[in-house]
Amino acid sequence: MDHKKLKEVPSEYHMMGGDGPHSYAQNSDYQRQLVMTSEGLIREVITEHMDTSSFHTIRIADLGSSVGPNAFLAAQNIISAIKAKCESTKKRVPEFHVFFNDLPSNDFNTLFRNLPRDRGYFACGSPGTFHRRLLPRKTVHLAHCSTALHWLSRVPDGVGEKGSVHYSGAGNEVKRAYREQYEVDMRAFLNSRAEELVPGGIMLLLVLGFPDGEVLSESGIGVAFQILGSCLRHMVKMGKLSEDKVDSFNLPFYYPSLSELKTLIEANGLFHIERMTNLGGAMRCKPDPKALTWHLRVVIGGLIEKHFGISGSGIVMDELFRLYFQKLLRSPILVDEKYYKETNYFLFLKRKAC
Numbered sequence: 001m002d003h004k005k006l007k008e009v010p011s012e013y014h015m016m017g018g019d020g021p022h023s024y025a026q027n028s029d030y031q032r033q034l035v036m037t038s039e040g041l042i043r044e045v046i047t048e049h050m051d052t053s054s055f056h057t058i059r060i061a062d063l064g065s066s067v068g069p070n071a072f073l074a075a076q077n078i079i080s081a082i083k084a085k086c087e088s089t090k091k092r093v094p095e096f097h098v099f100f101n102d103l104p105s106n107d108f109n110t111l112f113r114n115l116p117r118d119r120g121y122f123a124c125g126s127p128g129t130f131h132r133r134l135l136p137r138k139t140v141h142l143a144h145c146s147t148a149l150h151w152l153s154r155v156p157d158g159v160g161e162k163g164s165v166h167y168s169g170a171g172n173e174v175k176r177a178y179r180e181q182y183e184v185d186m187r188a189f190l191n192s193r194a195e196e197l198v199p200g201g202i203m204l205l206l207v208l209g210f211p212d213g214e215v216l217s218e219s220g221i222g223v224a225f226q227i228l229g230s231c232l233r234h235m236v237k238m239g240k241l242s243e244d245k246v247d248s249f250n251l252p253f254y255y256p257s258l259s260e261l262k263t264l265i266e267a268n269g270l271f272h273i274e275r276m277t278n279l280g281g282a283m284r285c286k287p288d289p290k291a292l293t294w295h296l297r298v299v300i301g302g303l304i305e306k307h308f309g310i311s312g313s314g315i316v317m318d319e320l321f322r323l324y325f326q327k328l329l330r331s332p333i334l335v336d337e338k339y340y341k342e343t344n345y346f347l348f349l350k351r352k353a354c
Contacts, residue, residue, distance in 0.1 A: 030295060031070045031147045034206050037279055038146075038346055039077045042204060045348050046081040049274065050142070050202055053091045058082060058141045060121075061196065063130040064148025065100040068111040072119070074144055078204075079121060096121035101134055103127065105302075129153060131188040133195055140196045146206040147344075149189070152252040156181040159250055165229040166251045168222035182254040186264045194270040197351040203271065205347040206279075210255040219341040220287070220333045224296065225251065227331060231323045240316050241308055249307050251300065258345055265349065275348035281341070287334055293325040 052058070060078055065071035075098050086093045100111060104127040115123055126134045130145065131153045156177035164170040167178040193203055216222045232249065235241040256264075258276060265273055301317065310316045333339040 029291070032073065034279070034344055035070050035074050035077070035146055038204075038206055041275075041277065041346050041348075042077055043081040043084070045202065045204065045275070046078070046142075047085050049348075049350065050082065050085070051200065052082050052085050052094065053089070055094055055141065057095045057097055059097045059099070059135075059139055061099045061101060061126070061135060061140045061143045063101045063134075063143060063145040064151070065102050065106075065111060067107050068100070068114050070146065071100055071111075072114075072116055074146055075119075075121065076116075078142060078144060098123050099126040099135060099140075100124070101126040101128065101130055103129060131185050131192065133192045135196045137195050138198050140193075141198055141201050143193050143197060143201070143203045145204075147208055149186070149205060150208045150253050150255055152178070152181050152254055153185045153188070154181070155250045155252045160248050162247050163229060163233070165232065165249055166222075166225040166253065168216040168219075169226050169229065178254050179260075182256060182260075183264060186256075186261075187268060190265065190268045190270060194268075194351060199351055199353045201351040203347075203349040203351070205345075205349070207261065207345045207347065208255060209261070209343055209345050210257060211341060211343055212257040212259050214341045216255065218339070220339045221255065221342050223331060223333045223339060224292070224328075227324060227327050228296070228300075231320055231327060234323060235316075235320055240319065245308050249304075251303070255342070261345065261347065265347075270352055271349040272352055273347070274350050275346070277346040279344040279346055281343045289325060289328045289334055293321055293328060296324070297321045 046052070060075060062071045062074060079096050079098075082096075083093050085091075098121045100108075100123065102108070102111075106127070108125050108127065112123070112125070128134050130148070159167070159170070159174045159177050164174070167175045197203065210216055210219070210221075217226070232241060232246045236243045236246050258278060262273065262276065265271055297317075304317065304320070305311065308316075328334070
């Protein structure tokens, strides 16, 4: 593992906590739809490929759980599929132990407070970055990660480019730095999971990505980040934010293509790629500007709060996203389908025999 490039993950890398209107719990319909979309694929994988009869307890790790609602749904889908397989083969149903993982700064209080009462599994938290080991060797039977692998462990060094908050609107050197950081992070993720999974263990990934041959700056994501940068600069002119702070603000997201993922997994050599499926994107109908604004706020609110030293529910944050909403209303991404290029990948990997 490249420890020089894989530093401690910043504490602000978390979704907005709690249950209120500014929380991730109330503004994560996009992620929930992806979990629901993958349910049939997960059931198929478990039915055809998972050994459910050799263990008294099956351990499931959900990586990047945030405050819970979608992680609970994913755990329910996985366990329901395992139970269905056991019942159809007349095998004993095992007990289940689910590890919910996210960074220590995540709102685990909300997660545990909202655990389903009739969940049918033992639950515990596993705080830490999933770019490192989280659990003992060869103890996990199934690892699941949904819409979290586009988060980098850190913003690469030297990517500050005036007027840009992301590589989607930056030059080739910045894009290369982001790509190299993603490669470091993905290798670390795969190596860590390979140690935790039992031989033949299953890993199910839902990855936010971007197709080969398309230009990110000409997509909904790219335009959304350009609007954010425009709003931050507007706030500087209004005297609400520091220009130096705006110039040094960058989003720690990388959106890989399917070919990039395939190359990285094959080069790692610890997993068989059993299935890679393009699920398509979420923006297949006219987007709701209010929902898009709220969603962006709950995803990056912690980053903005920490970097600029402002309250996540304060006046300046409210003003920033009010301005964002106004600019979004005038954006072509709300009406022109040529911007609907983002996509999501479902990956089924199996740990190779040690």
